Amino acid sequence: MPATRVKVCGLTNEADLETAVDAGADAVGIICDVPVDTPREVSVERARDLVASAPPFATTVLVTMASDPDRAVELVADVGPDAIQLHGDADRDLLERLKSDTDADVLLAIDSDEVADVKRYDEIVDGLLVDTVDEEGGGGTGETHDWERTKAAAADLESPLILAGGLTPENVAEAVRTVEPFAVDVASGVEAEGGVKDPEAVRSFVHGAKNATRSAKSNSESEPHPEP
Numbered sequence: 188m189p190a191t192r193v194k195v196c197g198l199t200n201e202a203d204l205e206t207a208v209d210a211g212a213d214a215v216g217i218i219c220d221v222p223v224d225t226p227r228e229v230s231v232e233r234a235r236d237l238v239a240s241a242p243p244f245a246t247t248v249l250v251t252m253a254s255d256p257d258r259a260v261e262l263v264a265d266v267g268p269d270a271i272q273l274h275g276d277a278d279r280d281l282l283e284r285l286k287s288d289t290d291a292d293v294l295l296a297i298d299s300d301e302v303a304d305v306k307r308y309d310e311i312v313d314g315l316l317v318d319t320v321d322e323e324g325g326g327g328t329g330e331t332h333d334w335e336r337t338k339a340a341a342a343d344l345e346s347p348l349i350l351a352g353g354l355t356p357e358n359v360a361e362a363v364r365t366v367e368p369f370a371v372d373v374a375s376g377v378e379a380e381g382g383v384k385d386p387e388a389v390r391s392f393v394h395g396a397k398n399a400t401r402s403a404k405s406n407s408e409s410e411p412h413p414e415p
């Protein structure tokens with residue numbers, strides 16, 4: 188099984204973005220234009236600066252709840268991310284507009300309680316993220332969900348599965364081994380305070396995600412062999 192990709196989300200400053208990339212994160216998430224109250228939201232201008240500060244080979248992801256297609260297309264043009272991640276009321280029209288009018292990869296967040304429906308947009312999007320969302324469809328809740336249910340519902344997906352919701356340095360390895368996702372995504376679980384990352388937690392999270400299968404294997408290899 189290839190190493191699980193990691194996205195560190197909700198970055199609000201350049202130092203935290205650098206910490207995430209240096210720790211080995213494959214993607215960095217910047218939250219912009221969301222109606223929910225979150226310390227991780229930044230302005231369009233800040234989002235553009237943060238995206239511009241990311242080094243080559245680090246995928247930049249704009250996370251938004253903008254549901255109007257014109258607005259979403261405008262955000263991609265203004266911020267310039269590699270991918271856009273949509274939470275909330277994303278419909279087929281919005282997804283198709285983003286695919287046709289931007290070069291960004293389109294990632295769709297699905298409520299874990301509606302994971303049975305996860306295949307609905309499989310053929311349109313570039314990735315499906317299953318998250319434990321709030322009443323408005325926003326993420327960053329810090330809550331896990333039923334990982335076995337998510338794994339079963341995502342079994343036949345064409346699109347890469349991204350697991351989110353309540354992941355932490357302590358539980359990410361178990362999450363990876365249970366769900367075997369393409370990638371994991373974390374926001375509040377690696378923070379020192381709202382909107383500020385804890386560098387040690389970021390490093391520990393990335394290490395835990397990327398070595399999850401290796402540590403399971405080496406644990407089983409180090410178990411004593413049964414007597415013949």
Ligand SMILES: O=C(O)c1ccccc1N[C@@H]1O[C@H](COP(=O)(O)O)[C@@H](O)[C@H]1O
Nearest residue numbers: 196225325326327329352353373374375
């Ligand atoms: O993090 C937020 O505040 C947020 C707000 C609105 C939409 C999405 C948001 N974050 C996304 O949710 C996942 C999971 O967050 P957490 O790890 O449970 O805190 C996060 O990775 C973002 O992609």
